[in-house]
Amino acid sequence: MVSVVQDICRPATLGKVSDTRKRLGQTLKQRGVADHLSNKIQLCFSEAAANLLEHTEPHPTFIAVSLECVDGLWLLHIDDDGESWDPTLANRVKSLDTFEEKEGGRGLALIHSLTDGLEYTKRTTFGENRLTLKWSIQQVATKPSVLVVEDDDSQRRLISAYLSEHFKVSEASNGQDALQFLMNNNVDLVISDIRMPGMDGLDLKKALHNQTNTLLTPFIFLTYADSQEIRDNAMGLGIDDYILKPVTKSALVQSARRVLHRSEQIYRQLTDKVNHRITNALTPSLPTESRQWQIAFATRNTGIGGGDLILHRDTDDFLMINMVDIMGHDVAAKFFSYAYGGYLRGLMYHVDDTDDPCGTLLSRLSDCAMDDNLLSQVILTCCSVALYDDAKFSMATAGHPAPIKVSEEGAALMNVGGIMPGVLYGADYDTLTTTLKSGERIAMYTDGLFEAADSPESRQTLEKAVMRELENTLALPVTEAVQHVIQVFDNYGDWHRDDATIMLLEYADPVLD
Incomplete structure (x- = not known):
């Protein structure tokens, strides 16, 4: 047995959890763990710890984490002194009753789908709960x-x-x-x-x-x-x-x-x-205006890994735009981006006959991510929006960061969310349908926009700066405003860490003669 990481989040806060996840990632990289497995371990830890903090009562006062390599397995132990809760019970998996589905679209079902096994030990009066997550280690020859x-x-x-x-x-x-x-x-x-x-x-x-x-x-x-x-x-x-x-x-x-x-x-x-050819092929191409909607985006591409996609299709009734974030940092992930791009384009041409094009597309995408042997090997998130005439729009998300609505009252996250694609069969996605008022705009973005920060404190600084810039540029055309926002990202973030994309949408009332 080899102990790799031992850390404790005390007091138990999201900031402490973020610090521990960063340390996990650094250690796994030093140990030569493949990116796809490292991503799984970090993501499962974050989801388990975040939901312990947000959805248990009483809340834990501490969360201890240890990572071990033993008998061909990576073992991630998560100990806490909060409410006892067993995620391995069948009814937990079925109902998702403790882990909130809309919290980034992740939680219990995601943890089950990304691990090779789970064990849970309920705490005694003076003991601790222990959740152990397991991943098999693939043996790779060290010599050519x-x-x-x-x-x-x-x-x-x-x-x-x-x-x-x-x-x-x-x-x-x-x-x-x-x-x-x-x-x-x-x-x-x-x-x-x-x-x-x-x-x-x-x-x-x-x-x-x-x-x-x-x-x-x-x-x-x-x-x-x-x-x-x-x-x-x-x-x-x-x-x-x-x-x-x-x-x-x-x-x-x-x-x-x-x-x-x-x-x-x-x-x-x-x-x-x-990689270069695929990257060029995946470069977003969007109309600057459609159905009186003004559209602008800015992106920072690291040149490695899966990256961000923006796909659109203008139908007789609406303009559909899909923002996708493919996780991973190698050329295989870039290939998966290309494969998913082709699949999504096909899906976008088969939602015309439904009243809920965004929710339908995400449900079909999720089933594909679960069933397809090729595409099931990658993790992705997606935000889908359909823009109609008269400022009406509908929106659904699958594991993607919630969009931001910007108005004279300020910038605030929109109440829309859904489970990550490929976690459950037949996943349903709630769709937000509303009308954008004059003087309001929507900001859609990938999580790389804020993941570029290298600490919880710097992330908060980056988030506040971006939100403030969204508010300050509300009177500017979206083409200018989006450049101001991405400049804030350049100033505060490290765009070499992950791809980042932001898109602004605004409805322009027709000029009356």
Whole structure:
């Protein structure tokens, strides 16, 4: 057992919880935990702790947290001295009766969906409640994997011995066995002899060209064969190195490292290009005006990870706009953004025949996030709004920050919320339908706008500054106002931490002749 984090929130406040979540994230990053798992652990801790503070009576005076790595599991223990409550009971999961659904659309159901197991111990008279959340640890090889293909037993054992200190080595005695192995296993490098009975090294390399998963696998020939014809044939197959036997350990290891390093460089370059192209494709494009609605947005893109999407469709009856936040900080998350963007565009073309386009779209999106093997691998939030004539609009959110209404009375969060997509089958979303008065506007944004702050205190400062700027720029056109607001974000936040997007909507009364 390895204890990773031990911390205590005393007094039990949301600010203390935020500090502990930050420490969890930093520690998990230092331990090399993948972003998607780190996000799950941090999110589940925040939801459990926040709901303990907001929805139990009596409230806990402290919340203690410890994170352990034991027997192939991450264990997150959350102890408190408040009201005893068992989230593992079946009726709790079904009814969501203790965790508030509209609190960011998350809570108990989210915790169940993002963990591999839960345990709860009720406190005694002088004891503590303990909620334990579990995640399985996927074992990942720490050494690059190499397949050695050599028909001579002694040579194969010698080459494997040379490489075993620095690489995870597998062996095959001929090309056919090697091909069969590679159809079922991924390796980082193949080192093969050329002259072998049956399928020789040249035929093996040709066969790998015909398989998608091995087409780009780095390949080294290690052989006694040294005729110009064989060299030309080998080089024509796009190998990465050609080494003559006998070879020393240092020369072999150096060649393997050089080839793997070059392969990694190429991979990074390709990844950066794909990332750049997808990022450009996801850049929002919105009309500045539709149905007398004035629209403006500003965004800060870190260039990594899932990011923010804004999609729109103008129908005969309304303009629909969807703001989506895809969580994650790697190129896979960027791909999921692209995939979800395509899926959402399709959904937006199939809500015309309903009186509740926003709620219907989010319900269908949630079922997709639950059922689809590809899209279920990512966490996202969404805010959907339909803008009608005569200043009418309808709005629904799924795990997304509540929009802000700005008026002469000030800036205030709107009373709209819903559960995060993919948490429950058949999730329903309440829709807010109302009319925007003259002199009012709506601000929709992703949570990166405020998550850019690096402490609870700086977040409060950032939030107050943004709200104040929304109020101060109410008389400006939305195109100017949104730039003022994002400038506040630039001044107070660290936009390298997460993508941030803000959009302003305002209804402009037609000019009467």
